[in-house]
Amino acid sequence: DIQMTQSPSSLSASVGDRVTITCRASQDSVNYVAWYQQKPGKVPKLLIYAASTLQSGVPSRFSGSGFGTDFTLTINSLQPEDVATYYCQKYNSAPPWTFGQGTRVEI
Amino acid sequence: QVQLVQSGSEVKTPGASVKVSCKASGYTFTMDSISWVRQAPGEGLEWMGWISGYNGNTYYAEKFQGRVTMTTDTSTNTAYMELTSLRSDDTAVYYCARDSGIVATIGKFDYWGQGTLVSVSS
Numbered sequence: 261d262i263q264m265t266q267s268p269s270s271l272s273a274s275v276g277d278r279v280t281i282t283c284r285a286s287q288d289s290v291n292y293v294a295w296y297q298q299k300p301g302k303v304p305k306l307l308i309y310a311a312s313t314l315q316s317g318v319p320s321r322f323s324g325s326g327f328g329t330d331f332t333l334t335i336n337s338l339q340p341e342d343v344a345t346y347y348c349q350k351y352n353s354a355p356p357w358t359f360g361q362g363t364r365v366e367i
Numbered sequence: 368q369v370q371l372v373q374s375g376s377e378v379k380t381p382g383a384s385v386k387v388s389c390k391a392s393g394y395t396f397t398m399d400s401i402s403w404v405r406q407a408p409g410e411g412l413e414w415m416g417w418i419s420g421y422n423g424n425t426y427y428a429e430k431f432q433g434r435v436t437m438t439t440d441t442s443t444n445t446a447y448m449e450l451t452s453l454r455s456d457d458t459a460v461y462y463c464a465r466d467s468g469i470v471a472t473i474g475k476f477d478y479w480g481q482g483t484l485v486s487v488s489s
Contacts, residue, residue: 294475296412303462303479304404304412315477347412351474356428357402359412 262287262350266360273367279335281363283326283348292352293331295324296359299344307346308333335365343367369393371401371463371480378486379453386449387483389463396420396444402466402476403437403448405459415461417472418446426472453487460484 263286273279283293291311296304306315308324311331321336335342348360374388389401403415416427418437425437436449446463461483464476 296476298412303482304464304476305479306475306477309475349412349474355414355417355426355472355474357414357472357474359414362411 261356262353262358264348264350264358264360266346266348266363268363269361270364270366273338273365275338275340275367277338279338279342279365281333281346281348281365283331283333283360285329285331285350288328290353291327292350293324293326294349294351295322295333296347296349297342297344298347298362299341304347309351338365338367340367369465369478371465371478373461373463373480373483376484376486378488381454381487381489383453383487384449384451385453385485386447387461387463387485389446389448389480391420391444391446391465394465396439397441398469400466400468400472401437401439401446402464402472402474403435404462404464404476404479406462406482407456407459410459413459414474415448417466417468417474419468419470420446421469424470450485453485455487455489458485458487 295308298304312324345362400419402417438447463480465478467473
């Protein structure tokens with residue numbers, strides 16, 4: 261199974277900061293990586309798929325990049341409502357679908 | 368709008384079974400599929416398996432094979448996940464999520480149910 265390793269596991273930043281979260285796949289995932297946001301006590305929400313495609317309705321301050329084994333989620337100008345745990349996930353190859361362990365973002 | 372509405376919280380004793388439902392609306396149920404993902408308290412997301420809304424084909428994560436059964440009722444656009452031989456470490460919130468695959472799981476989850484808390488305790 262492909263393992264997804266996120267770093268850091270948590271971070272604290274200020275409003276307006278640029279935040280970067282990385283995800284490394286144990287095997288080549290091409291660009292089939294998605295990012296989800298889960299606010300405290302809420303349901304996960306798809307932010308980005310195909311490594312860099314923003315899901316409809318997601319603010320443009322979120323962006324994704326990467327290919328192969330290394331992927332990045334960037335939040336430009338962090339906002340208070342971005343406090344959440346973020347998960348990367350590989351998909352569209354062979355299941356099982358695995359998630360990273362999550363990165364908690366605090367302000 | 369797409370909605371997935373799950374059944375309510377459950378409290379079970381070890382060894383029992385639980386069946387969670389997920390009623391879909393706002394899209395053509397048979398043109399997509401449903402995956403089930405669970406989250407233990409304070410933990411991350413764990414994919415359990417998938418069922419096609421088109422033909423009922425399933426794929427279960429190896430960890431759950433033999434204990435999980437996923438079914439659909441296309442007359443009511445409802446998916447079900449039954450987990451048997453419950454243990455305390457099955458205590459989790461169980462989510463259904465729309466999976467963009469039709470005859471195979473794609474694993475991209477664009478809509479999620481609200482979650483169902485299943486508590487297993489003696």
